Amino acid sequence: LLSAALAAVLGLAGAPALAETWTADTSHSAVGFSVRHMMVSNVKGAFNKFTATVEGSPADPASAKINATIEVASVDTREPKRDEHLRSADFFDAAKHPQMTFVSTKVEKVSATKAKVTGNLTLRGVTKTVTLDVEYTAPVKSPWGQTVIGATATGKIDRQDFGVSFSKALETGGVLVGDEVTLLLELELVKQEAAKK
Template identity: 55%
Template sequence: MKKIIASIATIVGLALPAFAFASTWTIDPDHSNIGFKVKHLMVANVKGSFEKHTGTVEINDKDITKSKVEVSIDTNSINTNVQKRDEHLRSADFFDVAKYPTMTFVSKNVAKAGKDRLKVTGDLTLHGVTRQVVLDVEPISKESKDPWGNIRRGTTATTKIDRKDFGLTWNKGLETGGVLVGDEITITLEIEMIRK
């Protein structure tokens, strides 16, 4: 009987870490930012962000490569602090928010990339097109309890995409050469999460 109990205890002991080290987190939109920058007139970067977004992150601290992330972004919430430009970006020339109200990212693979850094590969769906992108993720912070008892963690992730890969092709040529809007978009996610 003692042997049976010992065997059960061993099995439970081996199974527990997988659950103990896995946790689910929701992205806190009030303390997160999904921003981007793109070259304008070939001379300077214009920056903007998406004000409305939701997401879930599953973190497995025992085996970080088993972690997962899903993010949904409201394209209508784009904000570059210039109303006329934002209206143009919402139009069919760019995001066409009436037809494509959201963009999403769903991770497919998580790999270690140096000390506590990660490369998260996943599907980005934007403007009705899905392409694989890789997020370079900085070390995820340790857990911290806020004054209201919520447990929080945070990180920063970046990637670059070619907007033409997603059908965002509108542009105008310049008399001096080059184009009005660059093709390469740098995306930065400053993420703070709350444990469920």
């Protein structure tokens, strides 16, 4: 999940070859997911509290370091009772494991606007390797003088891999909650300017 600010650095080919820091503007970003419900529909949700940072040299995308932290208690599926259940030990166990984290280990440029980002996703104290497909934009200047880039990351995980195993069998076959979870991160990343001396 979470995480993938992930390829912002890759779109900055025209920038100076210096290490830079980009952070997600959370008011213009989203970390979402969807999962199969009763084998007939998809329930979508989001995490409302998160941070994401990209550090590295635009001239060397493979050197990029991406970190994201998600507060699992901020889960929001627009149904309070369901959200309360998701915070419980049946799912995220937010009391014992309040954060989900993503730390990149490899960035592979696929094209001028696409990349694959592999990293370690930690959820409920379990760490697994996850690869995200990322599409990103060229940098633009905002009306307020900030340098901004957009990145959209998608991927899939099996919740059973992280010990999130709650479900119920249906009389008609299948299960109440699917195992495959689709991740969708839409990030607006802002370049952090060095402090003037």
